[in-house]
Every structure is written in C-alpha cells, then in structure tokens.
Amino acid sequence: MAGQLASAGYRMVDGPDGADFVLINTCAFIAAAQKESEQVIAEMLRLKTRRRLGGIIVAGCLPQRDGAGLLERFPQIDRVLGVFARNRIVEAADSLLGRRDNEQLSFCESGGPLPDDGLRLRVTPPHVAYLRIAEGCDRTCSFCTIPAIRGPYRSKPVDKVIIEAQRLIDSGAKELVIVAQDTSYYGVDIYGKPLLADLLARLDALSGLAWLRLMYLYPTHVNQDLIAAVAGLPKVLPYLDLPLQHIDDAVLRRMRRAVTRQQIEKLLDQVRESIPGLALRTTFIVGFPGETKQQFNALSNFVRAARFERLGVFCYSDEPGTRAAALEGKLPPQTILRRRQQLMAVQQQAAFAFSRSQIGKRLEVIIDAALPEAEDAYVGRTWADAPEIDAAAYVTGRGLQVGQIVKAEIVAARGYDLIAVAGQVLGDDNRDKPTDGQPMEASS
Ligand code: SF4
The missing domain is CATH 2.40.50.140 (Nucleic acid-binding proteins)
Incomplete structure (x- = not known):
C-alpha cells in the first residue's frame, strides 16, 4: 500500500501530526494484537478530533474480520479497506482528499486474484526486506482465525516472487526474510507439490543478496529437499522458525495440528543432524483449553531437553469464531500467565547458555x-x-x-x-x- 501511494505521488511523513491522513494497517490474529490496533485507532481519532490530522484509513485483518462492525465502534474512521482490497488504497486516499468519489468501505473476496505487491516502499531499513511468498492458509488449527480472515492458501508464482526479490535487492536488500502464513506449504496449491526448496535455489542464485531467512514453517511439509536446501545453499541461513505450539499429543489433537510428538521429535533430530550450526526458533501456546498440569509439565520438560536457541510463548486467548473458543476447560488467566512465565524461565537457561557458547x-x-x-x-x-x-x-x-x-x-x-x-x-x-x-x- 505504501508503494502504491508513493507511486501515485503521496509522500510519507515522519509522524501523524499535521498529515493529510494516516493509514493504520491492523492485525487481528490474537486478542492482544486487536487491542493494540484499536488503541492506535483511538489515539489517531483523538488527533483528528483536535484537527491535527486530516483523516484515517484503517486496513488489514481487523476490518477484514469485523467489516462494518469496526465502523460502528469507531464511526469517525474515514475509509476501511479489507486485506484483499489493498490495491484500492490510492482510490481511498484520493477520495478522502476530495479527488474522487469512493465508498467508505472496500472489501474483496479472499479467494479473488492475489493483489500484486510489486510496488514497494519499504519501511524496514534498506538492507532487510520481508518477502511474502503466499497468502492465506489451508490448515485448520482450532485456535487460529487466520484462515477465516485471509482465506485459503495461495502461492505467488515463482517468477513473480523472483521479480519481487530482485527489486528488493536492487533497492538495497541484503537479507530477505521469507514469510507467509505457512511457508513450507509453498507451491502445493499451484504446482501440486511443495516447492519451497526449488524457490530457495532460485533466490539463492540472485547476485547482491547475502542472507535468506525462513520463517513460519509448518512441521509436516519440512521434507528432505527443503532440509538439503537449507543445509547446502550458500545464502540460506541455518535458521529455521518452526512453530510447534505444543508437544502433548492430546493437546495437539485438540489444537487440530496434523502432527504428533513422535513426528516432531523425529523432525527435530533430522534438522539438527543435517543442518550444521542450526539455530532453531519455535513458538508454543500455553493454557490451551483443557491443558492439564501434567501436559504443561510435559511441554516444560520437552523445552528443557530440546534446547531451542530461540523461543516465544503465547498465552492462549479465545478468538472469535474459532473451534477452540467453543471448547470446555478454559483456564484462569492467572494460571495461563504463570505457565508462560515458567516456560520462559526454562527457556532462558538454554538461550543464555547458547549466548555464552x-x-x-x-x-x-x-x-x-x-x-x-x-x-x-x-x-x-x-x-x-x-x-x-x-x-x-x-x-x-x-x-x-x-x-x-x-x-x-x-x-x-x-x-x-x-x-x-x-x-x-x-x-x-x-x-x-x-x-x-x-x-x-x-x-x-
Ligand atoms: S498453520 Fe498457522 S496460520 Fe494456518 S491455521 Fe495453523 S496457526 Fe493459523
């Protein structure tokens, strides 16, 4: 959206004070992210009321999920764009500034054509860029709203990704961070098989690029080809972000994760053995409905033994419309928070020892x-x-x-x-x- 606005002649300024409008790109993945988005909206509305800001456009997952409901809560928002209407950002900005007519609400179906992200105005430092290779998700994790918001998995064709990557490198990117809701599934929808390893080989050949980093790999599609690519391609960092969410089989089943403890342990052995100097990052959810003390202890012991170099812990929260929100056995918030602190304390020992090493x-x-x-x-x-x-x-x-x-x-x-x-x-x-x-x- 920033790239499209820039190419239409809009100029980004340092802060909202005195701007013609602000564009707030929101997240609604978990309750904490939604709260943060709404706090920013409220803050900008206060500026607008004091006439220090022209208008407010809200885009991204929160309007995609809540639609007109967002306008009921914040009627002074000027324009609302769903995730897949992001190609209409210039229309929305022009209409806000009186240059053309436009509806207050713009949405597109999640299954429509993928918006072209070729025009970019990067807000990251020039040497680092995120490269999104797909949209949406075909999994059905019971705690997650993403498939409902972002629709089914849709890969960007390889050639499009390469063109986008080359543009990012030409504009100074040395490190490309590859993202999608689920990067290991890349290619299945359009090529009929996982193709991340092939994509990495093409990206690795681009001159001017130094580092390629892989985020958000769902464990089941991390196959031999991919492991070999990470181990062998010179620019692909020996770093894998492999969100595991839990280790207890009963919890994994209730989470509707298509993987068992045994499969996870086998995969971790494989990647550790095959990729020299691997830094493994993962994330877990604590306090999932029905998580017993024993199941949490099993997770804690697993984390102690696995010695992840990097790890994040999320507190479970009910997300609207998810299967998990309807499950019995909700835990008190203080128990969930305590479990998070305990798990982070276990992890800290491994992370600090890794630093010392x-x-x-x-x-x-x-x-x-x-x-x-x-x-x-x-x-x-x-x-x-x-x-x-x-x-x-x-x-x-x-x-x-x-x-x-x-x-x-x-x-x-x-x-x-x-x-x-x-x-x-x-x-x-x-x-x-x-x-x-x-x-x-x-x-x-
Ligand atoms: S794989 Fe990730 S994005 Fe997809 S449903 Fe599961 S948690 Fe959500």
Whole structure:
C-alpha cells in the first residue's frame, strides 16, 4: 500500500501530526494484537478530533474480520479497506482528499486474484526486506482465525516472487526474510507439490543478496529437499522458525495440528543432524483449553531437553469464531500467565547458555543501526537472530556502515545478546555460508 501511494505521488511523513491522513494497517490474529490496533485507532481519532490530522484509513485483518462492525465502534474512521482490497488504497486516499468519489468501505473476496505487491516502499531499513511468498492458509488449527480472515492458501508464482526479490535487492536488500502464513506449504496449491526448496535455489542464485531467512514453517511439509536446501545453499541461513505450539499429543489433537510428538521429535533430530550450526526458533501456546498440569509439565520438560536457541510463548486467548473458543476447560488467566512465565524461565537457561557458547567465536554480523549514544558502536544480528523478534549483537568497530556484514569476534554475552568487536568487512566475494562460526583465531 505504501508503494502504491508513493507511486501515485503521496509522500510519507515522519509522524501523524499535521498529515493529510494516516493509514493504520491492523492485525487481528490474537486478542492482544486487536487491542493494540484499536488503541492506535483511538489515539489517531483523538488527533483528528483536535484537527491535527486530516483523516484515517484503517486496513488489514481487523476490518477484514469485523467489516462494518469496526465502523460502528469507531464511526469517525474515514475509509476501511479489507486485506484483499489493498490495491484500492490510492482510490481511498484520493477520495478522502476530495479527488474522487469512493465508498467508505472496500472489501474483496479472499479467494479473488492475489493483489500484486510489486510496488514497494519499504519501511524496514534498506538492507532487510520481508518477502511474502503466499497468502492465506489451508490448515485448520482450532485456535487460529487466520484462515477465516485471509482465506485459503495461495502461492505467488515463482517468477513473480523472483521479480519481487530482485527489486528488493536492487533497492538495497541484503537479507530477505521469507514469510507467509505457512511457508513450507509453498507451491502445493499451484504446482501440486511443495516447492519451497526449488524457490530457495532460485533466490539463492540472485547476485547482491547475502542472507535468506525462513520463517513460519509448518512441521509436516519440512521434507528432505527443503532440509538439503537449507543445509547446502550458500545464502540460506541455518535458521529455521518452526512453530510447534505444543508437544502433548492430546493437546495437539485438540489444537487440530496434523502432527504428533513422535513426528516432531523425529523432525527435530533430522534438522539438527543435517543442518550444521542450526539455530532453531519455535513458538508454543500455553493454557490451551483443557491443558492439564501434567501436559504443561510435559511441554516444560520437552523445552528443557530440546534446547531451542530461540523461543516465544503465547498465552492462549479465545478468538472469535474459532473451534477452540467453543471448547470446555478454559483456564484462569492467572494460571495461563504463570505457565508462560515458567516456560520462559526454562527457556532462558538454554538461550543464555547458547549466548555464552558463542564467546570466542568469529561470527558474521549484519549491522542494523548505529548506537546514537556511543561512538563507533552499532547494533546488529547474527545468523541466529531474525529482525525484530530475536536477540541483538552489539558491535564496536571503526567506521562501520549500516547494512554491512562484518566478521566480528564475540567477546561477551549479556543474557540473550552478544557483545562483539568487528574485524573484517565482508563483501560478496569473501563470504562463506554463515554458520555458528569458528573458534577465534589470532586477531587481525
Ligand atoms: S498453520 Fe498457522 S496460520 Fe494456518 S491455521 Fe495453523 S496457526 Fe493459523
């Protein structure tokens, strides 16, 4: 939407104060995300009432799910666009500014043609870009509203993804983060088989790109081809985000996850064995309806043994229209919160030990930003850290530039984060596949 507005002549400004309009792109995945979206809407409406803001357009999952209901709750919203009406953003903005007529509400069917995301105006730092390879989801996880909001799974054709990736690289992207609701299912709908491994091979061949990172892999389609691609392709980071949600078979069944504990354990053994230096990220839901103390303890023991490098824990919340919301056995919120804290405490030991184990290694670090409060100090990330959700590596070094990939010596660990001293700056010609690093040699 930002790209379409920019190509129609709109200019993004630093903040809402004094703007012609704000565009609020919302999330409605879980209750906490909806609350955050509504807080921003309320805040912008206050600005509008004080005449410091021209108008408000709300887009994304919240209007897609709630439709006109959103306008009943917030009647002063000027325009509402569903997820698949995002190609109408310029129409909505023009009409708001009196340049043409337009309905207040714009929606398209979730099964219609996929909107073209070729025009991009990136709000991430230039060296990092998200590359969406599909929309929607064909799974039926009982806690999840996404299939109802975003419709069935639809892959972007390979050639379209490659064109989009090339444009992102041309505009400065060194790291592409591959996203979809379920990346491992890529290709099944249009090519009749999972094709993520082939797509990765095509992306890996693009020059100017340094890192490819895979998010949101549903465990059942992580096959040998994909594991081999992650292990073998030079630019694909040995990093997998594999949301598992639970480990107890009875809970997994009630969650309608098409996978068992035995299959999960087998897959984890396979990926650990086949992908050198793998950093594994996962997420779990605690407090699912009917989750007993024993089932939670089984999850906790599993997390202790699996030693995930990165892990997130969500508190279960009832989401409108889901099967889980109708299940018996809801747990009190304080029990759910306590279980989350307990599981994070278990994980913290593994994550902190992982950080300490990096001390003395030379790792590639991508520089994300300069630290304003210190000279020659920067914040970046290693292969084990996805932007915005994982840990950081704080690097000192003379004259480093944002977006560079440097080889840095890890000299200390602070909880989840690393402290490093930069050595060599790496270009395309002197980089190897990023791994968990080598022991430190004599400093250059
Ligand atoms: S695979 Fe992910 S997006 Fe799809 S239904 Fe399950 S949790 Fe939701």
